Amino acid sequence: DSGVTQTPKHLITATGQRVTLRCSPRSGDLSVYWYQQSLDQGLQFLIQYYNGEERAKGNILERFSAQQFPDLHSELNLSSLELGDSALYFCASSTGGRTEAFFGQGTRLTVV
Amino acid sequence: AQSVTQPDIHITVSEGASLELRCNYSYGATPYLFWYVQSPGQGLQLLLKYFSGDTLVQGIKGFEAEFKRSQSSFNLRKPSVHWSDAAEYFCAVLNYGGSQGNLIFGKGTKLSVKP
Numbered sequence: 503d504s505g506v507t508q509t510p511k512h513l514i515t516a517t518g519q520r521v522t523l524r525c526s527p528r529s530g531d532l533s534v535y536w537y538q539q540s541l542d543q544g545l546q547f548l549i550q551y552y553n554g555e556e557r558a559k560g561n562i563l564e565r566f567s568a569q570q571f572p573d574l575h576s577e578l579n580l581s582s583l584e585l586g587d588s589a590l591y592f593c594a595s596s597t598g599g600r601t602e603a604f605f606g607q608g609t610r611l612t613v614v
Numbered sequence: 615a616q617s618v619t620q621p622d623i624h625i626t627v628s629e630g631a632s633l634e635l636r637c638n639y640s641y642g643a644t645p646y647l648f649w650y651v652q653s654p655g656q657g658l659q660l661l662l663k664y665f666s667g668d669t670l671v672q673g674i675k676g677f678e679a680e681f682k683r684s685q686s687s688f689n690l691r692k693p694s695v696h697w698s699d700a701a702e703y704f705c706a707v708l709n710y711g712g713s714q715g716n717l718i719f720g721k722g723t724k725l726s727v728k729p
Contacts, residue, residue, distance in 0.1 A: 560716075
């Protein structure tokens with residue numbers, strides 16, 4: 503158990519809908535990272551938050567957004583969902599800087 | 615642009631045999647390199663990492679990796695594979711200027727272990 507908690511574990515939704523994925527980082531970790539894992543694109547970094555502020559942005563679509571709350575949990579919002587958004591979404595956390603990041607078990611999103 | 619290539623999509627080895635998983639990177643400066651393992655239905659677990667110093671890095675579960683700058687490689691090895699090593703293995707490089715969770719991953723190598 504990495505200490506990073508993601509909910510829900512599985513999510514099935516229809517095209518055009520909006521979903522929110524939640525991540526609780528390890529106790530004491532200030533950084534949260536979101537990744538998308540799909541068969542065609544592999545593991546792709548989406549976005550990083552550090553202590554409530556956006557720190558780095560990767561290949562995140564405009565339909566996707568994230569935030570980190572004062573209690574340090576983070577949410578990834580996916581809207582206007584398309585079939586191609588079906589993927590495993592991972593959250594990772596670290597204390598920040600050059601410390602190791604620990605990954606959660608992921609949320610599997612299926613868009614039908 | 616930085617990138618990571620894992621040339622082998624799927625490898626099958628017999629239990630007890632040695633293992634080498636290949637990883638090549640493209641990076642302008644000294645790379646920070648990682649190997650992660652993903653078991654079915656699980657998240658990613660860090661096996662080992664290389665930042666600097668000794669080019670042979672020891673990790674968990676009996677794995678090691680060797681950084682070879684001249685070949686832009688960071689291959690993962692294990693002398694004797696166990697059935698529980700069956701999983702998918704990902705090589706990654708730290709995104710330039712990023713913190714350790716900001717990684718560029720290879721496509722992964724799926725390892726199957728024959729009894």
